[in-house]
Amino acid sequence: MAKFWMGFVAGFLLAPLLVACYLVFGMAPAATSAPPMPLERLLAGTALNSRISRETSKRQPSDFSVTDLIDGATVYSKNCSACHGEDRQSASSIGKAMYPEAPQLLTPEGATGRPVEVIYWEVENGIRLTGMPSFQSLLSDQEKWDVSAMLSRASELPPDVQMAFDREPDSAASCADQPLKKAAKSRSPVRLTAQ
Numbered sequence: 242m243a244k245f246w247m248g249f250v251a252g253f254l255l256a257p258l259l260v261a262c263y264l265v266f267g268m269a270p271a272a273t274s275a276p277p278m279p280l281e282r283l284l285a286g287t288a289l290n291s292r293i294s295r296e297t298s299k300r301q302p303s304d305f306s307v308t309d310l311i312d313g314a315t316v317y318s319k320n321c322s323a324c325h326g327e328d329r330q331s332a333s334s335i336g337k338a339m340y341p342e343a344p345q346l347l348t349p350e351g352a353t354g355r356p357v358e359v360i361y362w363e364v365e366n367g368i369r370l371t372g373m374p375s376f377q378s379l380l381s382d383q384e385k386w387d388v389s390a391m392l393s394r395a396s397e398l399p400p401d402v403q404m405a406f407d408r409e410p411d412s413a414a415s416c417a418d419q420p421l422k423k424a425a426k427s428r429s430p431v432r433l434t435a436q
C-alpha cells in the first residue's frame with residue numbers, strides 16, 4: 242500500500258515538474274518551422290472538432306445556387322487566397338511560412354468534401370493559436386456561407402464558377418502589390434489605403 246501511495250504522489254508531482262522543465266528550459270518548439278510538440282496535433286484537432294459539432298447548424302451543398310458559389314469565389318479571391326492559395330497548382334508562400342501551415346484549399350486535398358457548416362464555423366470563429374483569422378465582423382453571414390459552400394466542392398465546381406475564378410484579377414495577393422506597381426509606373430507617391 243505504501244508503495245502505491247509513493248507512486249501516486251511521485252506521479253502527481255513528477256509529471257507537472259517534467260512538463261515545467263520542458264517549457265522553462267526552452268525545449269518546447271517556438272518557431273513556426275519547428276516540428277509539433279508531442280500530442281499537439283491530436284489535442285488541438287480533437288478539441289476543435291468536438292467544439293464545431295456542438296455549435297453548428299447543418300447545411301447541404303445543394304442549398305446553394307451557382308450565383309452563390311460565384312459570390313463565394315469572389316469572397317475567396319479577396320480574403321483567403323493570400324494564405325490559402327490562388328489556384329489548384331501554386332501554393333501561397335505566406336501560407337507555407339506559417340505554423341501550422343495554411344492548407345491550400347483549392348487543391349484536391351483542400352476542403353472538398355468537408356461539411357459546409359464546419360467550414361462556416363472555422364471562417365466565423367477563426368482557429369485559436371493559428372494564423373486563421375475570425376471573419377465574424379469582416380464578412381456578411383451570406384458571404385461566409387457562400388465561400389464555405391464553394392470550398393466544400395472546390396474540386397468539382399460548375400464551369401461558370403471556375404470561370405469566375407479565372408476572370409478574377411483582384412485577388413488579395415495581387416491587390417497588395419497593385420499600388421506599388423502603379424506608383425512605380427507613374428512615379429506618384431505610394432497609396433496603400435483602400436481606394
Ligand code: HEC
Nearest residue numbers: 320321324339341342343344360363364368371372373388
Ligand atoms: C492570414 C492567413 C489566413 C487567411 C487570410 C485565411 N486563413 Fe484560413 N487558415 C489559415 C491557417 C494558418 C490555417 C490552419 C489552421 C490549422 O491548422 O488548424 C487555416 C485554416 C483554415 C480552414 C481549415 C482547413 C483544414 O483543413 O482544417 C479553413 C476551412 C479556412 N482556413 C478557410 C479560410 C477562408 C474561407 C478564408 C477567407 C475568408 C481564410 N481561411 C483566410 C490562415 C488563413
